[in-house]
Amino acid sequence: MSDLMELTLRVWRQPGPDADGEMRTYTVADVSPDMSFLEVLDVLNEELAARGEEPVAFDHDCREGICGACSLVINGEPHGPQKRTTACQLHMRHFADGDVIDVEPWRAAAFPVVRDLVVDRGALDRIVGAGGYITAPTGSAPEAHATPVAKDAADEAFTAAACIGCGACVAACPNASAMLFTAAKIKHLNVLPQGRPEAGTRVLDMVAAMDAEDFGGCTNVGACATACPKGIPVDVITEMNRDWLKAAARSRKSGR
Amino acid sequence: MSAYSEYRVGEPIADTRSPGGPMNDRWSQRKFEAQLVNPANRRHHTVIVVGTGLAGASAAATLGEQGYRVESFCYQDSPRRAHSIAAQGGINAAKNYRNDGDSVQRLFHDTVKGGDFRARESNVHRLAEISLQIIDQCVAQGVPFAREYGGLLNTRSFGGTQVSRTFYAAGQTGQQLLLGAYQALERQIAAGQVTMHPRTEMLDLIVTPQDGRARGIVTRDLVTGKVERHLADAVVLCTGGYGNVFYLTTNAKGCNATAIWRAHRHGALLANPCYTQIHPTCIPVSGDHQSKLTLMSESLRNDGRVWVPKATGDERHPGQIPEDERDYYLERVYPAFGNLVPRDIASRAAKNVCDEGRGVGPGGRGVYLDFADAIERLGRKAIEARYGNLFEMYERITGEDPYTRPMRIYPAIHYTMGGLWVDYDLQSTIPGLFVAGEANFSDHGANRLGASALMQGLADGYFVVPVSVNNYLGETRIAPADPADPALAAAADAAEAGVRERVERLLAVDGDRTADSFHRELGQLMWELCGMERTEESLTEALRRIPALREEFWRRLKVPGGPEQLNQSLEKAGRVADFLELAELLVLDALHREESCGGHFRAESQTPEGEALRDDERFSYVAAWEFAGVGEPPVLHREELAFVEEKPTTRSYA
Numbered sequence A: 001m002s003d004l005m006e007l008t009l010r011v012w013r014q015p016g017p018d019a020d021g022e023m024r025t026y027t028v029a030d031v032s033p034d035m036s037f038l039e040v041l042d043v044l045n046e047e048l049a050a051r052g053e054e055p056v057a058f059d060h061d062c063r064e065g066i067c068g069a070c071s072l073v074i075n076g077e078p079h080g081p082q083k084r085t086t087a088c089q090l091h092m093r094h095f096a097d098g099d100v101i102d103v104e105p106w107r108a109a110a111f112p113v114v115r116d117l118v119v120d121r122g123a124l125d126r127i128v129g130a131g132g133y134i135t136a137p138t139g140s141a142p143e144a145h146a147t148p149v150a151k152d153a154a155d156e157a158f159t160a161a162a163c164i165g166c167g168a169c170v171a172a173c174p175n176a177s178a179m180l181f182t183a184a185k186i187k188h189l190n191v192l193p194q195g196r197p198e199a200g201t202r203v204l205d206m207v208a209a210m211d212a213e214d215f216g217g218c219t220n221v222g223a224c225a226t227a228c229p230k231g232i233p234v235d236v237i238t239e240m241n242r243d244w245l246k247a248a249a250r251s252r253k254s255g256r
Numbered sequence B: 001m002s003a004y005s006e007y008r009v010g011e012p013i014a015d016t017r018s019p020g021g022p023m024n025d026r027w028s029q030r031k032f033e034a035q036l037v038n039p040a041n042r043r044h045h046t047v048i049v050v051g052t053g054l055a056g057a058s059a060a061a062t063l064g065e066q067g068y069r070v071e072s073f074c075y076q077d078s079p080r081r082a083h084s085i086a087a088q089g090g091i092n093a094a095k096n097y098r099n100d101g102d103s104v105q106r107l108f109h110d111t112v113k114g115g116d117f118r119a120r121e122s123n124v125h126r127l128a129e130i131s132l133q134i135i136d137q138c139v140a141q142g143v144p145f146a147r148e149y150g151g152l153l154n155t156r157s158f159g160g161t162q163v164s165r166t167f168y169a170a171g172q173t174g175q176q177l178l179l180g181a182y183q184a185l186e187r188q189i190a191a192g193q194v195t196m197h198p199r200t201e202m203l204d205l206i207v208t209p210q211d212g213r214a215r216g217i218v219t220r221d222l223v224t225g226k227v228e229r230h231l232a233d234a235v236v237l238c239t240g241g242y243g244n245v246f247y248l249t250t251n252a253k254g255c256n257a258t259a260i261w262r263a264h265r266h267g268a269l270l271a272n273p274c275y276t277q278i279h280p281t282c283i284p285v286s287g288d289h290q291s292k293l294t295l296m297s298e299s300l301r302n303d304g305r306v307w308v309p310k311a312t313g314d315e316r317h318p319g320q321i322p323e324d325e326r327d328y329y330l331e332r333v334y335p336a337f338g339n340l341v342p343r344d345i346a347s348r349a350a351k352n353v354c355d356e357g358r359g360v361g362p363g364g365r366g367v368y369l370d371f372a373d374a375i376e377r378l379g380r381k382a383i384e385a386r387y388g389n390l391f392e393m394y395e396r397i398t399g400e401d402p403y404t405r406p407m408r409i410y411p412a413i414h415y416t417m418g419g420l421w422v423d424y425d426l427q428s429t430i431p432g433l434f435v436a437g438e439a440n441f442s443d444h445g446a447n448r449l450g451a452s453a454l455m456q457g458l459a460d461g462y463f464v465v466p467v468s469v470n471n472y473l474g475e476t477r478i479a480p481a482d483p484a485d486p487a488l489a490a491a492a493d494a495a496e497a498g499v500r501e502r503v504e505r506l507l508a509v510d511g512d513r514t515a516d517s518f519h520r521e522l523g524q525l526m527w528e529l530c531g532m533e534r535t536e537e538s539l540t541e542a543l544r545r546i547p548a549l550r551e552e553f554w555r556r557l558k559v560p561g562g563p564e565q566l567n568q569s570l571e572k573a574g575r576v577a578d579f580l581e582l583a584e585l586l587v588l589d590a591l592h593r594e595e596s597c598g599g600h601f602r603a604e605s606q607t608p609e610g611e612a613l614r615d616d617e618r619f620s621y622v623a624a625w626e627f628a629g630v631g632e633p634p635v636l637h638r639e640e641l642a643f644v645e646e647k648p649t650t651r652s653y654a
């Protein structure tokens, strides 16, 4: 097959968190349509290394769209042009010979650049630590069938729990808000009977933790859900706001 | 220097921690006999847990809940990204919710048999017992398992069993289980019980010379390059499998053997490295650029028919090959089981037809998995409902529509049953060093059943490691590690210096080949000579080529960049250097085991029908290897296996 392409990549290079960065231009020849986007970066990196230049740093691990590590803004879109597809699952048959492609890191104050395309997403872990769990120390669990869970609740919980923590929603949002991520976790746990006892404190604490990081506020743009590779529905945000109002009112009453 | 294949045989080794007596009582007995540490004293003890997959996250969270100070490490930017996240199919548990005859006894039986009678019975029995608690624990944490309309948990069947005991969350079971453990871990991090060190790689173990105990680790901060010591009173390795020694596998790119190999070099025995599992249904290699392989769930073989053209070199579009020119070889050779033969058999059969030149797709390394009949019989809707997400993933990767054109699949390395040798307490031969999850060798013998790795990881982490660590600290009454203790400080200094020296050495070669190019070459060599089918000749050839490749690595390696920065080339180089040592031991183990069992197929040892032939007379033991220097013949310690409950039998699927 001679449908190999030559591509021009303009890649963000930044040696460290405090250093200045810039877009640098590279050409990659012989790109097969069967390659994934990350494999193109692999090829580029092998060439750079062979020339004694430093390869482009980027996060990746599973390359199956599930670990949430890969985090590339491709031609201005987090994870690139294909809907519901992470960068690692994006294949080059969606590009054409001669294309010029911009590759940048997530851009958000809460995600400082570590190097090149690698950013620090520790803020997302801290939001989870603030209440994104059900308190169930090992050994304390009742028999699994003691509490039946309605199938629709289980399915809704699963849909929200499918979030891979990639942060594309933040990168896509003009305000760099982490509402979709936070709301998805709250939805997953609050909709389950096991998660009800902590539902109120969970939403208050997680929203407070989110506000304590450098994320922006939500102005209902919806870009988050469009960019989300796992199809997390934007409604989870509305539900979180509702839960929050209820919990805040209750905690005011009880003087918490 | 003697030839590597002339290994020495050392003293036999035995598990002294499993209580004797009836199998059913052993775990309760062990828990009862185990020493405890007073809750008030626990906060004085530090436990290091390396790895945040199912085994590591669950162990760290539980030890934190118990009041220990825990230091947790992973190489990813977040503990939630550990490779366990990628597991698809499900997790086994002997709940018997279906009332289909399941029991702890049956899960135990299936696992021992599935492991081809090469696992330790008491460990497997414990695993089956704990499986019940795992599901309870996960449900309490909010893991959204699939449910039925009545609100109860749903299950499905998996290979190698006759009952429906696999719990699942769509095709993302590993993700959901890991998020449960990760969330418990984050809770302990927020509470200050666990200190998390993401983007931090363990590069050595600290062992004190006077008592030989594991007392800490040396790490490199992957962002700053800083090399540091972390001292502790016990160390738990949960660093996953070593499958990536084969380069192209279903594992995540970063999966590596460095932690277990460094421990092995300090004296921890490494058991059964040749037991590797090959999964028959993966998307084939599409070109030289290929960086990893993607699994297509085993469940597809329920409705897909496997075939290749009868003629060699037939390059027609599959739709143009008439029925009578197709060879449905699994149905032909194994009429009883057809397309549902076990993983190893399906894999080898695919290799054989491709070796004959009848493979399909690029490079001729692929076979068809055809859904045309199923679609005609059941309708496209039904197939969509069953496999829609898998078909989508297939199309995303290959650009081909599996509804109209058969899938192409090929076997790939998927899992490693071998690992660091541990006793019943999951303690390695280095006191104070515990090993859990895929990193140990403990429960699957020569072959792991589907949906049993997740079960083992969580059993080890939630329920076994906490008991063992308590017991160790209680029994030894070891004093909390004191950084000022001269002997400990000297051991840590030496380990730290060793790590720095190695980093410098990798950078100093300054040759003309990248670590990745060596990794690819090693992987190809391993796959060809020590993959699906192994012979004395191929293994001997591998033993000749690996040291040569290793020598070339240290002569021609090129690592751009410096030590004190985020340097992914340097990370890779360190891992490949360790793979180049481990590969040699893996091959030697395969050469010495002159029998076929489970995932290890020696062509010399097969039945007239071409099936695996075990040799229980000679090989009913665990091969635990002791390191003797790079390229130096290691020492073999045998742990004889006694089968009290289960009588070894031959598997048959024809």
Ligand SMILES: Cc1cc2nc3c(=O)[nH]c(=O)nc-3n(C[C@H](O)[C@H](O)[C@H](O)COP(=O)(O)OP(=O)(O)OC[C@H]3O[C@@H](n4cnc5c(N)ncnc54)[C@H](O)[C@@H]3O)c2cc1C
Pocket (backbone or CB within 6 Å): B050, B051, B052, B053, B054, B055, B056, B073, B074, B075, B076, B079, B081, B082, B083, B084, B085, B086, B087, B088, B089, B090, B091, B173, B174, B200, B201, B202, B203, B238, B239, B240, B241, B250, B251, B252, B255, B256, B258, B259, B295, B414, B415, B436, B437, B438, B439, B450, B451, B452, B453, B454, B455, B457
């Ligand atoms: C595609 C795929 C599908 C699978 N599906 C199933 C299934 O359906 N059912 C099933 O039972 N099993 C399945 N398995 C197998 C199962 O997923 C794994 O065996 C299991 O998850 C391993 O868990 P673990 O905790 O031992 O290690 P891992 O999850 O691999 O975690 C390893 C951890 O160690 C860390 N680490 C490694 N080295 C270092 C180091 N040097 N320094 C610091 N940290 C380090 C990593 O950062 C990571 O946190 C599947 C495997 C694959 C590849």
Ligand code: SF4
Pocket (backbone or CB within 6 Å): A162, A163, A164, A165, A166, A167, A168, A169, A170, A180, A181, A184, A224, A227, A228, A229, A230, A231, A232
């Ligand atoms: S909500 Fe979607 S985009 Fe945001 S972190 Fe989760 S998976 Fe990524």
Ligand code: FES
Pocket (backbone or CB within 6 Å): A059, A060, A061, A062, A063, A064, A065, A066, A067, A068, A069, A070, A086, A087, A088, A089
């Ligand atoms: S690399 Fe794991 S989601 Fe892309």
